[in-house]
Amino acid sequence: MRAAAQASSWQSHPGYGRMFAPGELTVGLFLPLWPYAGDMAGLRGQTEIVQQAERHGFAAAWVRDVPLADPSFGDVGQVYDPWTALTWLAAHTSRIGLAAGSVIFPLRHPIDLAKQAASLDHLSGGRLVLGAASGDRPVEFPAYGLDHAARGARYREAVGSFRELLRAEQPGGAGGAHLLPKPVHGRVPLLVTGSSQQSPEWIAEHADGRLVHPMNTSTPEGPRALGRTIEAWRALVPEGEFRPVATNDWIDLDEDPGFPPTPLRGGFVLRTGTQGLLELLGRWRDAGVNHGALGVQHGRRPAAEVVAQLGEEVIPHFPALASPAPLEPAW
Template structure:
């Protein structure tokens, strides 16, 4: 398998510089602490784009309230068998729009499908948004779980694991300073330089699930790990999640901090004492805020550093749910504000 020349010192998360000065990453992540983000869309798309109207106004509120991140999804094609059209908007175009509407909140993808697009185009979009936002971009990345999308790109679904690893290597290599010399199955270049560079030198990559890779590969190459939460309505779920996080962190070559992120779709009811109740086979959690806070504390104890909450299935108005989260839950899990975004005047 052809690889990117000189990639061994570039792709390994364990040997990469820390993201202590990266505004987006440092706002979301710190050891033994958990912060909160909100997944978009805020309302479930069922064939009518009007459900997305006013969403950016609510993202502005997330920014003002002090949430750590807002997350967008990457679903190029709607497959009715999945029953979920995802974000609908292109994630990079939409993040650029949201970058202009916000000032401090981290802008995250959950997750950009690295197998479906060329890493050079991914890098161009990512560093553009990173510059436009003053360094607030954090990329969750994945190999893709919707088989119907791969033939549309002329790709084989069964080859996604290898392509994912090659794309990560290519993406990171292209951002290095100076003239590039790259020889890869994904392309070749020499005597050229990639622009723009990321604000702080790198764009953090959080690998989603397995993405076809071994746990040791993720420990070595990822800047963080994004996984499903396991069961969220009883204590055994966070306990199993803790075991998975410990196993991953034990494999990180230098033993340094790498953040873990998880997410849950919630139906936050107005009764604060409503017990945590699984819906749709556990895909959605109906709960009052006390049950949610108990879960978040369990996640924090398990080693989770950021929780991305989706409210698209909530029965209450999105603005009402966001306000309750901001007033009653967020103060217990505050964002980290040591590094402010770089001043931009594009």
């Protein structure tokens, strides 16, 4: 009964329902659409492209949580705080899923996580899908006064507390204190990112889905290997309940539709034409992936041009799914 109730609950979730269904693959857009180059004014214009992506039928817009700019990484994310960025997008869009890929749970207090997530969920009408990561930038942990090596245990504690705080019933805290608001649809879908220092068994029990590394995307063997990993993990899920899997890749979309998939920067970026991209997305779907988030910030062409081409030539093959309309924000 528990698994059936959860599946039914998620069917009414506008963000989850737009992105995930068994045997289907949808496509999202990973922000930023171009990298920070030392001038905040240079980041302007991305909102309009996300609105364009929504009109074309992209399933979700993704942002990242990168608290500190670490020069050794050479990647500062979209610069803005993820909750602020997603709230901005919620105010400037109407139906596209709003996804975090991913918030670093061990760095945040569970009360703040729950308050921010539930507030954004309400203000977006129930469109939030939350990726939760343990953190891969060691420099951030001592800056917060935390031990990087203890992040796995902190992650488990944060997930448990986050869920408890968002329960519909009032938790038995001191003096009856409890958290408001509660999520629009009872819970916020939580995707465990990578392993997050947890065992596959723990993830199968506690995650509402997974955000996984895509492996090699330039040859068919990469998606096949990914499929074996997904199959092994899903075998651990209680009662065979559907739990979606998402992945992402950075692409440099070539003007030539037939340009062959070519790995760049050690495989971090895939240069390909639309034909090769459609083949990759099809392989992901066959492997059991339910959503693929594409980043274009490392490509050579203007982001607006690439997103328009994706919307015309790729999204019709992997469109957003029919889902309930987001609720009107009650504020």
